[in-house]
Amino acid sequence: MINVPKTSMMSAVSLIVPNVTKPVVKSVAPNVGKYLVPPAKKAALTSYSMSLLTGKGAMRVTSGIASTAQIRLAHTDLRVPDFSDYRRDAVKDSNKSTSESASSRRAFTYMVIGAGSVATAYAAKNVVTMFVSSMSASADVLALAKIEIKLTDIPEGKNATFKWRGKPLFVRHRTAEEIAAEQAVDLSQLRDVQHDNDRVQKEEWLILLGVCTHLGCVPIANAGDYGGYYCPCHGSHYDASGRIRKGPAPLNLEIPEYVFPDEDTVLVG
Amino acid sequence: MASRVSRGIARTIKGPRLANQFASQAAARQSDDSSLVNQPPKLTKLPSGVIVASVENNSPISRVAVAVNAGSRFEDADNLGITHCLRVAAGLTNANSTSFGIARSIQQEGAQLTCTTSREYIYYTVDCIRDNVDSTIKFLRDITTAPAFKKWEVAKLGEKLEIDLAAFYQQHAARSFDLLHQAAFRSTLGRSLYCPEVTLGRISSEQLLNYVQTHYTNGRVAIVGVGIDHDQLVDEANKFNFFPAGPVAAEKATYGGGEIRINTGSGPTAVSVAVEGPSYLPRSKGLAAKDLLHAGVLQYVMGSGPFIKYSNDSLVPRLGQAVAQATTEPFSVSCFNANYTDAGLFGFTAISQGTAIEKVLKSAFSQFASVTKGGITDKEVARAKKQLKASLYFYLESGDNLLTDLAEQALGHQQIVNPEEIAKQIDAITTNDVVNVAKRIINSRPSMAVVGDTARTPYIDDLYR
Numbered sequence: 259m260i261n262v263p264k265t266s267m268m269s270a271v272s273l274i275v276p277n278v279t280k281p282v283v284k285s286v287a288p289n290v291g292k293y294l295v296p297p298a299k300k301a302a303l304t305s306y307s308m309s310l311l312t313g314k315g316a317m318r319v320t321s322g323i324a325s326t327a328q329i330r331l332a333h334t335d336l337r338v339p340d341f342s343d344y345r346r347d348a349v350k351d352s353n354k355s356t357s358e359s360a361s362s363r364r365a366f367t368y369m370v371i372g373a374g375s376v377a378t379a380y381a382a383k384n385v386v387t388m389f390v391s392s393m394s395a396s397a398d399v400l401a402l403a404k405i406e407i408k409l410t411d412i413p414e415g416k417n418a419t420f421k422w423r424g425k426p427l428f429v430r431h432r433t434a435e436e437i438a439a440e441q442a443v444d445l446s447q448l449r450d451v452q453h454d455n456d457r458v459q460k461e462e463w464l465i466l467l468g469v470c471t472h473l474g475c476v477p478i479a480n481a482g483d484y485g486g487y488y489c490p491c492h493g494s495h496y497d498a499s500g501r502i503r504k505g506p507a508p509l510n511l512e513i514p515e516y517v518f519p520d521e522d523t524v525l526v527g
Numbered sequence: 528m529a530s531r532v533s534r535g536i537a538r539t540i541k542g543p544r545l546a547n548q549f550a551s552q553a554a555a556r557q558s559d560d561s562s563l564v565n566q567p568p569k570l571t572k573l574p575s576g577v578i579v580a581s582v583e584n585n586s587p588i589s590r591v592a593v594a595v596n597a598g599s600r601f602e603d604a605d606n607l608g609i610t611h612c613l614r615v616a617a618g619l620t621n622a623n624s625t626s627f628g629i630a631r632s633i634q635q636e637g638a639q640l641t642c643t644t645s646r647e648y649i650y651y652t653v654d655c656i657r658d659n660v661d662s663t664i665k666f667l668r669d670i671t672t673a674p675a676f677k678k679w680e681v682a683k684l685g686e687k688l689e690i691d692l693a694a695f696y697q698q699h700a701a702r703s704f705d706l707l708h709q710a711a712f713r714s715t716l717g718r719s720l721y722c723p724e725v726t727l728g729r730i731s732s733e734q735l736l737n738y739v740q741t742h743y744t745n746g747r748v749a750i751v752g753v754g755i756d757h758d759q760l761v762d763e764a765n766k767f768n769f770f771p772a773g774p775v776a777a778e779k780a781t782y783g784g785g786e787i788r789i790n791t792g793s794g795p796t797a798v799s800v801a802v803e804g805p806s807y808l809p810r811s812k813g814l815a816a817k818d819l820l821h822a823g824v825l826q827y828v829m830g831s832g833p834f835i836k837y838s839n840d841s842l843v844p845r846l847g848q849a850v851a852q853a854t855t856e857p858f859s860v861s862c863f864n865a866n867y868t869d870a871g872l873f874g875f876t877a878i879s880q881g882t883a884i885e886k887v888l889k890s891a892f893s894q895f896a897s898v899t900k901g902g903i904t905d906k907e908v909a910r911a912k913k914q915l916k917a918s919l920y921f922y923l924e925s926g927d928n929l930l931t932d933l934a935e936q937a938l939g940h941q942q943i944v945n946p947e948e949i950a951k952q953i954d955a956i957t958t959n960d961v962v963n964v965a966k967r968i969i970n971s972r973p974s975m976a977v978v979g980d981t982a983r984t985p986y987i988d989d990l991y992r
Contacts, residue, residue, distance in 0.1 A: 309878075311700035322641030
């Protein structure tokens, strides 16, 4: 016999009698205090239903799981709350079919979801980029990357040196003869072919990095055989346009990015 | 493994066709497969004293029961209701498994474990698929030989007993039948199958253990099976170790007679009336085994329920027709013949509304009186004999009933009698025998139990003669 204790109480009364196999009426849940009382399933009112209750011999009682009777406990003390404050007007009337409003309800819901998704995606993208871009260079670092030079302080023929981004920056105020000479140079003689016009924005102002392209020493201005720069480390001669003419260096001196915001200043970087 | 499965499938395919082996078979069926012939029941008495009986009916389901001679008649004044408790407590934790383990394992196997009590025996039955018998029999073993009856689980039984009892009280006919025994036999067979209200929840774990240790002993147990190989069952039975036999106070059931009336208000009323009937085994006093079948014939002569579904009892001779003359309200009157090892009850149950019950009872009694005066015709006896034989065969068609019958025969007289032999004995009954038995029965002291509208039900001495 299996009676699963505590939760489900199952029991059976079957009047099993010898000489006939007729199970008697199933037992029903009676009133035992804390259990609910469903009414008796059916009263035996006809002769036949009464005859099912009688037996022909000795009585046996059986208990076990999956026997003929079952007691069901209904939970009528549970009350479903009233949600009508949150419901759409179109579905409040329980006597009307809701399939007519179904498409408009669905469309409204989908639009709200769609708009919300777009807004969320936009906000998410902004947040992410805000945090990711915080890893890029900060303002003070960016500020050190540019240098503004007042050009009126540099006389003609002179080469001014500035520290920029950790490297020497040469600003040379060229004379007219130097300009003419550089522009007349035969390009086939150059190791690193570059015309002077490609290397300056304004002819009188030559702005370049003072780092020798051979092994990185700082060339000396107004020195060398070509009237430009001379690197003392290994003897590289540059001309007044910063191009390599003689010596071991392979390339011309590097020209940085610069603009002339007005006549008297140059902004390098 | 594969062969076991295919054997099982083969049995499933062929089994149901040959399931009803016990009754007569057509020759055509027998030629189907030589391994699936009708087999007689087998009985073995083990050296320990346990009786093993089985019949192979080629069913895909095996049913095994442990029947113990420990029914409600063995209750005494201190432990009234203990068999009801035992019936409900069969699935509780025992020495080898928890109650949850039992429930889950049984359900995993797809088996069914039940406990049935009658007035003389307690049956623990397990129904399972043939291949799973080994794993499910061990639950029977644990329940009957290694009970634990934990205090906290026994304490919770009170709720279940209450529900059982309340459900039982709703069934007036069953209740009146139960009370009839109390009126007739008082103690022993008079003990109810249900716990009396006053002792609900008072049975303790020690009492249960004591009862089991006293009664579940080697000489009082039979292990029976239907749809199982006899040798397999004997092997399994040898693994059972019941408690050692000790002294058991065995009172003989004596018939007293009396009346019990329970008033449940107006409405359907059930009345059970009986006199002392034949017992199952031979005895010195009163009707005994040789009169058993005669009483059965008398039962069907007087009428035992309609045989046509949804028909009226008024068509059933003799009682139904007699009562139908007296009242037009719906009623049901049906004779019963309840036999126990050393006593029996023969009588009838009448059910009707309170307003009609008096007429029903009076006409039923007058019909019984007319048997002693006018006798019984041969035609009636012939009809009754056929109905008795048919009811016997119909009863044994069910595997559950077959199992119970095997257990009762094994424990009662340690041998199995085939229904064919019983049918032959029924055929040999003559009308004179039935009339003689009827005279002895009808003239004895009656008992009555009424559950229902007792205010409208007459007392037994008003009805008697």
